[in-house]
Amino acid sequence: RSDTEVMLAQFDRLGVPAALPTFVGMFAIAAWDRRERELWLVRDRLGVKPLSIGLLSRDAAPPPIDPLEPWRIEGRALAFASDLRAFRSLPSMPLDLDREALAGYLDTGCVPAPRTMLRCVRKLPPGCLMRVRREGDGWIARPSVWWSVAEAATRRRAEGETLDDDAVADSIESLLRDAVARRLVADVPRGVFLSGGVDSAGSRRWSPRREARGPVPSRSPSRIRRSTSPTTPARPPGGWGSRSNRSPSEPPTLRPPSRISSKASTSRSPTVRRSRCDTSAARREAPSPWP
Numbered sequence: 001r002s003d004t005e006v007m008l009a010q011f012d013r014l015g016v017p018a019a020l021p022t023f024v025g026m027f028a029i030a031a032w033d034r035r036e037r038e039l040w041l042v043r044d045r046l047g048v049k050p051l052s053i054g055l056l057s058r059d060a061a062p063p064p065i066d067p068l069e070p071w072r073i074e075g076r077a078l079a080f081a082s083d084l085r086a087f088r089s090l091p092s093m094p095l096d097l098d099r100e101a102l103a104g105y106l107d108t109g110c111v112p113a114p115r116t117m118l119r120c121v122r123k124l125p126p127g128c129l130m131r132v133r134r135e136g137d138g139w140i141a142r143p144s145v146w147w148s149v150a151e152a153a154t155r156r157r158a159e160g161e162t163l164d165d166d167a168v169a170d171s172i173e174s175l176l177r178d179a180v181a182r183r184l185v186a187d188v189p190r191g192v193f194l195s196g197g198v199d200s201a202g203s204r205r206w207s208p209r210r211e212a213r214g215p216v217p218s219r220s221p222s223r224i225r226r227s228t229s230p231t232t233p234a235r236p237p238g239g240w241g242s243r244s245n246r247s248p249s250e251p252p253t254l255r256p257p258s259r260i261s262s263k264a265s266t267s268r269s270p271t272v273r274r275s276r277c278d279t280s281a282a283r284r285e286a287p288s289p290w291p
Contacts, residue, residue, distance in 0.1 A: 016040045017129070020146050024182065028082055038133035041080055045147045047113075047126025053080045053141075054121035056092045062120045067113070067128065071141035078132060078141065084116060094120050177206040184208070 010019040011031060026048035031040045043051045055063055056077040063071055071078075079090060087093045101115040114122040124130060127147040132139060145151075163171065180203055184190050192204045 016042070017146060020129070030080060036133070038131060039078075041124060041130040041132070042146070043124045043126055043128055045127045045149075050082050051080065051124045052082070052084060052087075052116055052121050053078065053124055053130065054087055054093060054118065055079075056090060057094070057120075062098075063122045065114065065122075067122075067125045068143050068145070070143070073132075073139040073141060075138070078139075084118060084121065087118060087121060094118075096120070173206075176202060180206040181208055 007019070007023065007027075007029070008031075010022060013019070014022075016031060016033075020042060023044075026044045026046070027042070028044065028049035028051040029040065029042040030051075031042070032038075033040065041051060041053060043049065053063070055071070055073065056079055077092070079087060079093065081087060088095065096119040098115055098117055098119040101111045101117050104110075104112040104115065105117075111117060111123075113125055116123055124143070125145075127145055127149075128143055129146050130141050130143045132141040134140075184207060192200060192207065194200050194204060
């Protein structure tokens with residue numbers, strides 16, 4: 001009753017390498033073939049879902065840096081996870097810092113693939129898969145590329161496809177509309193949260209106008225936070241100032257530090273306090289209606 005079952009059925013019908021091009025979306029897969037006794041580790045085309053792989057041995061060399069170089073496990077254990085923190089729970093996992101990865105992070109703001117902050121852990125590159133099986137006397141992990149944007153662009157050029165700017169814009173809009181429609185397929189209520197960004201506005205723009213289940217509802221976070229009680233006062237355009245009844249154009253009133261007391265204010269409101277250390281707290285703010 002999920003997309004995982006569909007992927008398993010496709011693996012059984014076509015095999016893992018042939019089934020991957022038929023999948024659309026983001027995924028990180030670990031599939032064990034009991035019949036062939038081999039493990040498949042797969043990452044989606046653009047690497048949206050993370051997948052890290054490590055070797056559990058404190059005395060052996062770390063995995064190779066070349067993302068397509070085979071790994072010789074040779075008695076060591078192979079571990080994989082979507083979060084580096086999961087490797088900390090393994091007793092035999094070396095947690096030595098990769099200084100080259102740290103230097104790359106300080107230089108560029110990200111850890112360059114396939115390195116991670118752990119010396120014995122590597123990231124599986126986007127659009128790659130790793131096949132782990134027994135060969136001869138030991139286990140070998142062989143990475144390979146199943147999709148790359150460079151190969152896809154080269155193949156389109158070889159097919160003689162050339163598009164002008166208008167055709168490219170129409171093609172992008174068609175792809176975006178199809179992507180949004182695919183993600184609206186669900187057996188539960190759907191909706192769009194409008195945060196003011198391009199992605200949420202585009203999702204609402206390209207959602208189908210008419211569906212059998214009705215239009216896709218949209219909500220803004222500001223509307224969700226705003227109280228709907230008729231007794232809640234509206235927030236003034238200038239914000240809440242020193243007094244709840246002052247006009248928005250009136251500047252806030254700050255009392256000099258010598259007049260600030262650590263005792264509770266004599267105001268009728270029991271929630272108003274003044275601090276001797278913080279002069280900004282001298283403003284007698286009214287209770288805010290915003291949660």
